Amino acid sequence: MYYEPVKAGPRGYFAVAKVVQVIPKPNAPGRFLALIEPGSYLEFDETVPRLKDGRPWETLLADAEGNPVKGGRQQLAVRSLPPADFAAIVNAGLPEDLIEREARRFDPRGPEIDDPPAIFQRPVVERLMRRPYRDVAFRRRVREAYDYRCAMSGMQLRNGGGRPEVQAAHIVPVEERGSDKVSNGLALSGTLHWMFDRGLLSVAIPDAAQPSRMQILASENKVPRDVMDRLLLPDRILHLPKDRRDWPSPAALKWHRENRFGMGDYMPPV
Numbered sequence: 001m002y003y004e005p006v007k008a009g010p011r012g013y014f015a016v017a018k019v020v021q022v023i024p025k026p027n028a029p030g031r032f033l034a035l036i037e038p039g040s041y042l043e044f045d046e047t048v049p050r051l052k053d054g055r056p057w058e059t060l061l062a063d064a065e066g067n068p069v070k071g072g073r074q075q076l077a078v079r080s081l082p083p084a085d086f087a088a089i090v091n092a093g094l095p096e097d098l099i100e101r102e103a104r105r106f107d108p109r110g111p112e113i114d115d116p117p118a119i120f121q122r123p124v125v126e127r128l129m130r131r132p133y134r135d136v137a138f139r140r141r142v143r144e145a146y147d148y149r150c151a152m153s154g155m156q157l158r159n160g161g162g163r164p165e166v167q168a169a170h171i172v173p174v175e176e177r178g179s180d181k182v183s184n185g186l187a188l189s190g191t192l193h194w195m196f197d198r199g200l201l202s203v204a205i206p207d208a209a210q211p212s213r214m215q216i217l218a219s220e221n222k223v224p225r226d227v228m229d230r231l232l233l234p235d236r237i238l239h240l241p242k243d244r245r246d247w248p249s250p251a252a253l254k255w256h257r258e259n260r261f262g263m264g265d266y267m268p269p270v
Contacts, residue, residue: 044093
């Protein structure tokens, strides 16, 4: 469970991941490193505040009356979390009915009169590892981070029912152990998503002096320039999320440049 200390910011609990091994930290006696399983990191749909109704989510951080205690465990960078507390925090940040919520999110018919079907109760850990659930959580966070606007065309298209047409693309694919972090994602239109996955488009690793200017790259020998002129932003600079923490990871962009870019064949957009 990832938690933002008070001194670092206001987020509280914001993500989970699977620890596969704890090893001694090199050259630091008495300290250890937790190794995270690649691809297991998952950000919450909504951050969970540190307190609920004035009481800590973590029972070990409360006194007998449920009030927050100061010092001690509260100040530990790493602490144990009872299973019941873990499940409660996860359910607050990643609701069990997330897939159903997403399906109803832009339903032009509005709320149904009949009661919705009961959600099948899955154990928390099993749910967090299911690909369909993770895909929905990733899509919601990426599209929201980019304000439902395509990062390469700048367009913010919605269908007649108000449903956003923009998709969420992994920079490093899931099958290559890419994570579900927003920073491993791009909001792209369907055509540009297809072209990005095929290696016909990529993004340059930003210069440290101008980190917000991420150049969109096109495989010029595979895609006609007039097609790119119609599809991409005129300045070829990527549209970025407001929150810098959600900007594309330089490491992920480097992977895409080295393993995907320039390797696809051009086909006219459908």
